Amino acid sequence: MRLGDVATVCRTKNAGAFLLTIDVIFDEVELFELARRRLTPELLGELYQVSADAVVVVPWEHLLAIKATVPRWQPAGGPGERDVYGCQQHAPLLDLEL
Amino acid sequence: VSGSSLRILSGTGILGYGFDPASVEVDGLDLVACDGGSTDGGPYYLGSGSGMVSPEAARRDLEALWGCARRNGCPLVVGSCGAGGSDAQLEATLALLEDIAAANRWQAKVALVRAEVGADVVLTALDEGRIAPLDGAPRLDAETVRGAQTIVAMMGTEPIVAALETGADVILAGRISDAAIFAALPIMRGFDAGVAWHAGKLLECGAACAQPPGQDCIVAEVETDKFTIYAPNPARRCTPESIMTFTLHETPDPFLHPECGGTLDLTDARAVAAGDGRVEVTGARFVPRPPTVRLEGATQVGHRTVLFGATRDPRLVASIEAYLARVLEQCHAKMAAAGIGPDRFDVNLSVYGRDGVLGPLERERNGAHELAVLFEVIAATPEISRAVATACRSPLLHTDFPGRQCSEGNFALPFSPPELDGGPAYRFSIWHSMEIDGPLEFFPVELRAVGA
Numbered sequence: 001m002r003l004g005d006v007a008t009v010c011r012t013k014n015a016g017a018f019l020l021t022i023d024v025i026f027d028e029v030e031l032f033e034l035a036r037r038r039l040t041p042e043l044l045g046e047l048y049q050v051s052a053d054a055v056v057v058v059p060w061e062h063l064l065a066i067k068a069t070v071p072r073w074q075p076a077g078g079p080g081e082r083d084v085y086g087c088q089q090h091a092p093l094l095d096l097e098l
Numbered sequence: 099v100s101g102s103s104l105r106i107l108s109g110t111g112i113l114g115y116g117f118d119p120a121s122v123e124v125d126g127l128d129l130v131a132c133d134g135g136s137t138d139g140g141p142y143y144l145g146s147g148s149g150m151v152s153p154e155a156a157r158r159d160l161e162a163l164w165g166c167a168r169r170n171g172c173p174l175v176v177g178s179c180g181a182g183g184s185d186a187q188l189e190a191t192l193a194l195l196e197d198i199a200a201a202n203r204w205q206a207k208v209a210l211v212r213a214e215v216g217a218d219v220v221l222t223a224l225d226e227g228r229i230a231p232l233d234g235a236p237r238l239d240a241e242t243v244r245g246a247q248t249i250v251a252m253m254g255t256e257p258i259v260a261a262l263e264t265g266a267d268v269i270l271a272g273r274i275s276d277a278a279i280f281a282a283l284p285i286m287r288g289f290d291a292g293v294a295w296h297a298g299k300l301l302e303c304g305a306a307c308a309q310p311p312g313q314d315c316i317v318a319e320v321e322t323d324k325f326t327i328y329a330p331n332p333a334r335r336c337t338p339e340s341i342m343t344f345t346l347h348e349t350p351d352p353f354l355h356p357e358c359g360g361t362l363d364l365t366d367a368r369a370v371a372a373g374d375g376r377v378e379v380t381g382a383r384f385v386p387r388p389p390t391v392r393l394e395g396a397t398q399v400g401h402r403t404v405l406f407g408a409t410r411d412p413r414l415v416a417s418i419e420a421y422l423a424r425v426l427e428q429c430h431a432k433m434a435a436a437g438i439g440p441d442r443f444d445v446n447l448s449v450y451g452r453d454g455v456l457g458p459l460e461r462e463r464n465g466a467h468e469l470a471v472l473f474e475v476i477a478a479t480p481e482i483s484r485a486v487a488t489a490c491r492s493p494l495l496h497t498d499f500p501g502r503q504c505s506e507g508n509f510a511l512p513f514s515p516p517e518l519d520g521g522p523a524y525r526f527s528i529w530h531s532m533e534i535d536g537p538l539e540f541f542p543v544e545l546r547a548v549g550a
Contacts, residue, residue, distance in 0.1 A: 009343065012276075015350045017137055017526040018233035023346045047242040049458060056233070060352055062511050063342050069350035071234050073457070077140020078525030079399055079476045084140045095461070 004094030006031050008049075014086040015069060017076045020048070024093065025065040032064040036097045044068050047092040104128040104284050104320045107330070108301035109163045110313045112136060113176055113191075114151025117304065121315035121331045122162055127170040129283045130163050133302050134191065135178035137394060137526070138348075144182030145247045145396035147192065156180075157194045164198060164268065168465075173262060175269045176281055182396070183273030184248045186213040192546070193271050199549030206268050209261035210544045213250045213272025214535050217243050220393065228533040231486035232352075232392060235529040242527050245327070246395035249528055253391065254358030257541035260281035264545060267438075272541075273394065275357050276302035277356035284320045290542040295362045296382035297325040299355065300344060308334040308375075309343035328376040335375030342369050358537065360386040387535050396526025397468045400443075401480040402520030403487040405473040407494060407509035414508055414547075415469050421449055421499050421508075422471065433486060443486045471509070476523050487517040 004010060009025035024039065027033040036059050045052035048070045057068045077084045105126055109132035122130075135143070139150050149156060160176070167174035180187025188210060199275060220243045223229050229238050243249070250273035259282050261269045271279070277298030278531045282296035297318040300307050305314035308329040316336075319326045327336050331395040343363060346352045366381040409415060426447075432438055448454040451466035473490050477483035495507045502508070534540045 013348055014138055015348050016233050017141070017529055018235050019350055021346075021348065021350055023343075025343065047459065056350060058351060058353070060346070063339075063346075065343070065346060065352070067346055067350075067352055075141075075235075075526040075529070076137070077142065078404075079444060079474065079523055081140070082448060082455060082457050085138050089459065091456060092459055092461065 001098050002094065003035065003096040003098055006098065010090050011092055012018050012086055014072070014076050014088040018072055019069050020072045020086045020089060022068040022090065022093070023065060025063065027064065029064060031098070032061070032066070033067055038096065038098055039068060044070060065094070099236050102321065104287060106280055106283065106297065106301060106318050106320065107166065108132060108280060108304050108316050109159055110304040111306055111316065112150060113159050114149070114155035115304070115313040116155065116159060117314045118331050119162065122166040124166070124317060124330050124512050125170065127166070127172050129172055129175065129280070130167040131175040131177070131279050131301070133178060133279055134176045135183055139181065141396035141524040141526045143180070143187070143416065144184060144250065144394060145398055146522055147184055147186035147220035147248070148454065149187065150181035153190070153194060156191065157198065157543050160191070160194055164195070164204070165323070166206070173267060175258060175271070175282070177274035177279035178276070179270050179272060182248065183213050183250050183271070183405055185272065186214055186372055188212060188272050188542070195268060195270070195549055199473035200449060203549070205547070205549040207264070207266050208546045208548045209264055209266035209269045210546060211253065211257045211261055211269065211271040211541050212544070213253055213274065213541060215249045215251045215393065217246065217249065220249060223532050229393070229530050231512040232529050238528060238530050242397070246397050246527055247524065249393055249395040251357065251393050251532065253287050253393040253538065253541045254278045254389070254537060255282040256359065256537040257543060259286040260538055261543045262286055264543060266545065277357065280318070289320050290323060291324065291360070291384035293325055295357065295384050296364065296379060297327070298366060299362065300327055300379070303344070303347070304529070305329050305331070305334055307341055308336050309340045310334060312415060315425045321382065321525065323408040324378055324380040326370065326372055326376050326378050328374070332424045336377040337368040338377055339372055341377045341379060358391055359389045360384050362393065363480050381438060388533065390531045391540070393528050393530045393532050396524040397527035399525050400476040400478055401483040403475045403483040403525040404490060404518045404520050405475070405487045405490055405494070405516055406470065406513070407516065408468055408470040409509050410468045411508065412467070413465065414499055415465065417467055417499055418449060418452070421497065424497055425493040428497065429489045431456065432489040436485070438482055438485070443475060443482055445486065446476070448472040450473070480519065484517055484519070491516055546547060
């Protein structure tokens with residue numbers, strides 16, 4: 001099953017000018033557990049083309065949410081920017097098989 | 099604690115984004131406040147001093163919120179005025195306030211709290227080893243500090259408490275932690291700092307934490323060990339889920355939120371439905387630490403011109419990469435012939451319909467039937483910037499390509515002229531923490547009589 005078909009929230013946003021933060025939220029604990037096992041720093045590093053060491057993943061069981069933060073490709077809003085707010089960088093997650 | 103609870107109204111996500119006019123018809127308020135800015139829109143606003151919203155929109159919201167504060171006999175606080183919270187942006191918001199005062203014959207004691215920092219102050223701190231990069235920013239050097247157009251420091255609650263203690267009717271602050279705009283009054287009145295900061299975190303984006311989320315007011319009632327949050331607009335409701343989901347927003351760690359003078363720890367925070375679209379929130383803790391401020395600086399990198407066009411030709415869509423390379427070659431050749439070398443400008447290309455949004459992260463390889471191309475030119479002067487974009491236009495229209503049938507022109511251009519002036523371009527060059535001795539000395543309060 002695709003993450004994009006089962007997550008209730010799948011979104012990205014700047015966390016300040018130098019970081020991009022990813023939130024994925026589910027409404028069933030089984031889906032959350034599947035995603036928690038799948039969304040490793042290694043996988044996110046590959047999807048977002050950053051070193052796995054630079055990826056921080058924080059699961060939040062209470063909310064069935066997984067938050068991950070990766071360095072931005074460049075500080076927000078400089079020359080060559082493609083997404084000033086960082087709010088449309090979630091698509092690489094949607095096709096992920098859980 | 100003086101009084102058992104405090105009622106705080108947040109106007110909207112950013113002053114000028116608007117709200118339902120009926121949402122400010124709330125009684126018993128102890129504070130009306132609104133966030134005036136953000137770094138989300140990029141470095142332009144801090145660098146240029148322009149606002150993120152039109153002056154008309156900011157004035158409309160400011161007038162309605164000030165009117166609300168006057169009816170309630172409580173102070174109005176606006177933080178991060180004008181988007182970046184620089185001195186110029188603070189003055190622009192003060193000018194709106196003066197205009198509103200004159201139009202309504204209102205009078206007010208206004209406290210201004212500036213947040214702009216001179217390069218000399220930052221250079222001294224740099225020499226003394228009091229500056230560290232945040233979030234993976236590069237190490238700061240003196241040249242970057244001297245080259246920055248505008249530098250601001252982000253204040254916490256202390257300067258706003260000092261301003262409230264003067265009895266000011268309206269407080270306009272430069273760059274400030276979004277949550278501190280709302281947390282200062284409850285902290286001044288002796289409420290728990292954890293509760294106050296957490297309430298501030300939820301209030302800062304207006305009704306973004308409600309269902310349906312939107313640009314509208316939100317109210318928090320702060321008590322000794324909890325706060326209750328609700329939307330005054332009956333069309334919106336807060337739910338424990340909407341509240342906790344909002345806690346994740348724009349932060350790398352949902353549990354630990356670093357602020358000036360402490361860390362807000364939400365590890366044990368809980369939200370429960372309290373009926374009627376209200377949510378009760380408990381469990382936040384504020385752990386003090388020595389004061390540091392975040393420095394934000396924007397540096398001008400040149401002038402931007404934008405050229406936008408699109409093709410619907412299937413053969414050009416299929417060969418776009420090689421085509422654009424040849425367009426750029428011709429642009430460079432024309433500029434070189436005019437004596438302008440490639441060191442004096444950059445052209446950044448985005449191809450929408452291919453990978454304009456995700457760039458190198460794009461994995462979808464199904465081709466689109468039409469493609470739009472955005473040329474972003476950054477050059478040292480507006481004239482060179484425009485010249486480069488113009489030198490891209492004719493090859494974009496007329497370069498030959500294999501199997502070309504559309505020999506009158508290859509790109510549909512929506513505008514006349516096709517080259518659009520984007521004004522000065524900036525980048526965030528400073529994103530660092532600076533240790534300071536005391537927040538009160540660093541962010542002095544200045545009193546003004548408005549409408550007198």
